[in-house]
Amino acid sequence: xxxxxxxxxxxxxxxxxxxxxxxxxxxxxxxxxxxxxxxxxxxxxxxxxxxxxxxxxxxxxxxxxxxxxxxxxxxxxxxxxxxxxxxxxxxxxxxxxxxxxxxxxxxxxxxxxxxxxxxxxxxxxxxxxxxxxxxxxxxxxxxxxxxxxxxxxxxxxxxxxxxxxxxxxxxxxxxxxxxxxxxxxxxxxxxxxxxxxxxxxxxxxxxxxxxxxxxxxxxxxxxxxxxxxxxxxxxxxxxxxxxxxxxxxxxxxxxxxxxxxxxxxxxxxxxxxxxxxxxxxxxxxxxxxxxxxxxxxxxxxxxxxxxxxxxxxxxxx
Numbered sequence: 001x002x003x004x005x006x007x008x009x010x011x012x013x014x015x016x017x018x019x020x021x022x023x024x025x026x027x028x029x030x031x032x033x034x035x036x037x038x039x040x041x042x043x044x045x046x047x048x049x050x051x052x053x054x055x056x057x058x059x060x061x062x063x064x065x066x067x068x069x070x071x072x073x074x075x076x077x078x079x080x081x082x083x084x085x086x087x088x089x090x091x092x093x094x095x096x097x098x099x100x101x102x103x104x105x106x107x108x109x110x111x112x113x114x115x116x117x118x119x120x121x122x123x124x125x126x127x128x129x130x131x132x133x134x135x136x137x138x139x140x141x142x143x144x145x146x147x148x149x150x151x152x153x154x155x156x157x158x159x160x161x162x163x164x165x166x167x168x169x170x171x172x173x174x175x176x177x178x179x180x181x182x183x184x185x186x187x188x189x190x191x192x193x194x195x196x197x198x199x200x201x202x203x204x205x206x207x208x209x210x211x212x213x214x215x216x217x218x219x220x221x222x223x224x225x226x227x228x229x230x231x232x233x234x235x236x237x238x239x240x241x242x243x244x245x246x247x248x249x250x251x252x253x254x255x256x257x258x259x260x261x262x263x264x265x266x267x268x269x270x271x272x273x274x275x276x277x278x279x280x281x282x283x284x285x286x287x288x289x290x291x292x293x294x295x296x297x298x299x300x301x302x303x304x305x306x307x308x309x310x311x312x313x314x315x316x317x
Contacts, residue, residue, distance in 0.1 A: 016049050030052055035069075045062075055125065060119065061122065071109070072107065072110075074106050081103070082122075092111050092210075103148040140196070143198070212239055228289040268285055268288050269304060
């Protein structure tokens, strides 16, 4: 085999993805299972710069709008997420501090809530590679997911890791072999594993408030008629209005009514984006409890930056 051909085969798989719909953007990351709901108003833009190697994946993701993200990394792997700036986000209801990164095992569902104009570096490494490389990851591989969520990391290590990932993503494929890419990632990973200290602090009320939010989410996914008022949410969760309010603002950073409205609008958009021959805006809106079509169309346009009929027409075509 010629040297040029061998180099080409060893070159990493590099992709750049852009999207103008949050849930379409969620499906662009290779081998992840994700679903995104848009939480803030305005037209969405997302970009992913990704390099995929044997047993490894590294990427930088940018999203223009606040999102609720349901995530699941590819199986038998370990994911480390490093926010580009200390803007603050949440993982499974826990605030991520300015000196923290996120970590989760593959094949496990978790939730992120991210703010406007959010950037994050992602590093995913297979368990097989971690074991074979001798990396000091035994504690992380054996730990339960809720213990891994937030790892404390110094600002110096965060910046150094970000620099290494930016260098990798910015280098032309033909200029670096797979081994050099892996060596760069290994340096970043070694720094994180050397310093990692899980933040396991949990407020006394956290478990109950998380349970309240999860009950509402489960009801919305059950296929039953969606609630449209706060009193209905209280009945579903078996809590007072005050407890309902505290639960949502502390876990998701938004009120229960905001969450309900945003979830229903995102579900409508998801249906309009995958229409069948008989799909109509009015029917899908009614299915999710929007009966005043004028107000619904206004709310939809404010959130997504386009009319629902435009969404339907684009995907029907």
